[in-house]
Amino acid sequence: MSKVFALIPARGRSKSLWQKNIAPVLEQPLIAYSIQAAHDSEVIDAIFVSSDDDQILSVAHYYNAERFKRDPHLAKDESTIDAVVAEFIHRMKLAGKDIVILLKPTSPLRTARHIREALAEFNDFPTCQNLISVYEINNAYMRAYVGGGEFLHPLAGEHSSYYCRKDLPSLYMPNGAIYIFKVDDFMREEKIPLTHIVPYLMPASDSIEVCSVNDLQLVENRLRERINS
Template sequence: MKILGLIPARGGSKSVPGKNIKLLGGKPLIQYTFDVAKQVKGITRLILSSDDDDIISVAKKMGLEVPFKRPKELGQDQTPTIVVIQHALQYFSTQNIYFDAVCLLQVTSPFKTTSFIRDAITKFKSANCDSLVSVSKIPDVYNPHWAFEPDSNNHLKLVTKEEKVISRRQDLPTAYHRDGVIYITKTTVLLNENSLFGNKLAYIESPMEYSVNIDSYEDWNKAEAILMKKV
């Protein structure tokens, strides 16, 4: 199976300006993802997709392939991720280069490991699925089976539409949320169904230390604290 490893990194971040190449522990943020992904044999080709000259320059210096510069209109806040992936696939198709799946590796989750990416690809290949995503467990206090919404009479009812509240924490079913560490999707699903997920969605649970997703200075500080513990 041919898998394209895609690292998206646009310029113009507003929450943490320049975060994709901002130094975290002395290294550009983007380098954390590149350093582990380049060692994954299951990735056929690893590239960067960026609209920003500074990011592209930093990426090339560390040895990350940048086969094209992403159009500015695909680097906006509202640009859907799937459009960025489709642009990369379409670029390669003009060269008669095709992939069976795309492994999306977001820079904002810097602490994933080579073994985690490898395990995700192995599970994707064996799971008879359209896609695989990484997930983290939702804390019990936020479990959807304990979530309420007001009805038309302003009385609370369970969001899950169940009649009775599960009273014991031990009886709550496990619930997950997508944590953004990794997405793997078949090319046919990306292009023909215009979807990152398809109908058959497999998952892999991220260790707690991977779950930081840098979208604010608070997240950045959390990442720095994690690094301090690793030293």
């Protein structure tokens, strides 16, 4: 029988914010929100934090997540998330039909409900190879031009800049909160699948990714709104 694994990738250090993944957010480390959401979803068989950093792994253990000590060469600036996932799958010997839910710790506003709904949606699409969480953005960007050379070029096609917004397709931006895929789909190329993708729509207000001190403040404000609502 297939199992569902949550993988929270959290390397040590950060260029933009030192030890970002365990930065305090309303008296809890940032990563704790992702671990707690995974636990509270009650749809995950095991929760792992992948890190090269012993301090982060100690925090993960405190919040009842399994510790997965990452190879240090996969914790560099140029390391890819695909390589991190591949290491986890190989070393844990996951089965082909097992499901991986990738939860980046920099998305603390993702809740247990979001995880439950996303997994249910993933399971509703048997031909889906990857589900990603997104939020809707202004489709007027479809009318934009790309620069960088002598001339401008339409971003979305020859006549896109002349369309009315109502005639343009909807646009969705990935927010980094949730990725869901089966092991065998990942292992075809040892990459998170880039085809047969379905979206899980989240509000923009829950889609803040923490990259800076300012983002931490925005997240704290949103969490206070939830507490007071």
